Amino acid sequence: MLKKLFINFLLVAAVVAVLDFALGKVLRHFYFRESSGLHYRTTYSMEKADADILIFGSSRANHHYVPEVFADSLGLTFYNTGRDGNGIFYQAALLKSVLKRYTPKVIILDYAGDFGKGRQVYDNLSSLLPYYQSHPEIRQEVNLRSPYESVKLLSGIYPYNSQLLTIAVGNLDMNKKRKSDNKGYVPLETEHPVVKEYFNSLIQQPVDSNKIESLREFVRVAKASGTRFVVVYSPLYQEHKRYWEIEICETICKEAGVPFWDYSRDSFFVQQPDLYYDPVHLNHKGALIFSKQIASRMRDVLH
């Protein structure tokens, strides 16, 4: 009985392995052929970006820093690597990949202000799975997803799990209809925020020490690279109810001798609905004003 079971099990495993290998190769091929969208921007950030100024962060970074403002004001090239829904682990992994290739003149980390425990930020590290094999420097972060991540990644399909349609769209004519980014920056156009009790849901969460450690490491690695490095907390529609999280970040920066610019309580931005897309994201108008302020301060740092 065991022999029969074992042989049939092996047979199914062999067919699955062949399908997994073939389909994995196809998916990989088309994934890296995309020329717009989130996949493309991550690939570009990791493997091609060579701008003087690099912005790191989550959606708040992605939607808050307007390239032209920095290029015009500082006369430097610019790329925004911010990605929606991705936290400090993603940013730390990305930084390591970038620094392996070159050292930008300026790095701005837009810190998203979340040290709360929760699976989401770990789950969202799936965006780095396609790079796991070819970028050993990001494995420390990706392995935070689960202790078995390296085993799961023996599968060719797994790194592209749930991405089938996105990859297909990125390789079809529909691709051209996608809203394109501007050097990584994606503007948000809606002008009126829906004011939700967004931060109330965060109040009870306990602290995730992995996130604190990861931020510490980001700051240490960026500082050690010799780049001009600044950490920014960009504006919020209403005051952060877990302000101590921002204070932790400030302390980490202070200890490392890195400037920390906190705009979370800046009266110019707080409670100004026409500058926001939603309670935590500036719209393009808000992003323009904010970018000008950051670029102006950056000019002082550079000179």
Place this chain on the structure above:
Amino acid sequence: MVFTSVNFILFFAAVIVLYFSAPLKWRWLVLLVASYFFYINIKPVFAILLAAVTASTYVFTRLMDQTRKESRKNVYKVINIILVLLPLFFFKYFAVINNSLIAGLQGWGIHWPLPEIELFLPVGISFYTFMAIGYTIDVFNEETPAEKHPGIVALFISFFPLILSGPIERAGNMLPQFRNPVNPDYDKVVKGLRFMLWGFFMKLVVADRIGIYVDAVYHNIPNHNGTTLLAAFFLYPFQVYADLGGYSLVAIGVAGILGIKVMDNFRRPFFAATMAEFWRRWHMSLITWLTDYVYTPISFALRQYKLWGIVYSLMITFMISGIWHAASLTFVAWGLLQGIYLSVEALTNKQRANMEKKYKLANRGWYIFLSCLITFILFGISQVFARSANLQDAFQVLGKIVTEPGALFIGAPSILIFSILGISMVMLKDFTDEYYPGRFLLFENRNKPVRVMAYSLVIVLILLIGVFDGGEFIYFQF
């Protein structure tokens, strides 16, 4: 340690090796240790409750067995039921009652002496409590002899495939299997693996994918229009079916591989033409439990009221079912609705049968389809209450569906597309099983290459479009 985790796969592989390499007479011990390890892994302190429920059940069923006096046996039965129910009441209902009293009395200016509390519900408590009560009543009714071996009783109540979300098994079926384990059987192992594979598909590809959409909608009801809420209305029953149905299949498959036959929990529920039939196909282990231990005794006691006795019994049974799910008004409403549906059906059964006979409707495709659709919609309405955080939300959802049409919220298109693909596959399988039994088989095809390809493609589909970050099963919260 959820069934869909790598930890569980490793754990189960170790259990299989240890179980089948142990001598027959010690296999119960392997399973008992594995079951407690599995449960302790969630939160060690909860195992104390489990052990206490087991000890109480063992002691009182043994006392019942040794007593000839009916009245004394009854006293033992009642004492054990109360003792077994105490933890369930405390963890599931005490905080709700206490906090409601604080809020309610505050309005009257009265200070309630206890502080507001929030208790963590021990996972699976509703399931193993019902199994312990069922066993107690079975021993009292002399349908099952009291088990003399405490280890076998402990294993029955804690058996790891069933402890978290059922199926709610009966002592009469399980105890003899634990007492007399069998050696591995090729067909049983393969059948168990098939069940597990399809269960994983239902959970990872269907339930968790739908869950992304439904959660996004229900977490933000005020900002969604009727069309979007209607989409969530139709999707949620499929999510629950794929979630609990998927869990049940994995549980049945795991037990089956160990040579233990566990009752079915779902039988193509969305092909039910009436609510009565629906409840013979949906969460069958809970419903048969409620029928045997709640509905039948009540309807027997109310038999002099004839049809109305049945109506009262139905209402009480489903109210208990609702409260068993959760101590909230939404589940009271859920139970009330089921009671109303079934009562109306019971009261109009004759007229319906006459109409079907007169117009020869029973075998007409359109009539069957319409009946199934109406049953689905009625169940869907009740599920709005089950899914909503409170009654206000539930009424808002139902109100908006009727009054606020608009553009459908799509979010990431892949969520809806993969959801529909998954639902179609599950429903196609159910459809062929229902109307063409023994035909169009894939997993059970006579042709080996077809079987191998079917298994392989389902595994590839899980890898390709399964949700691996979906988290726990819905019924863990009950």
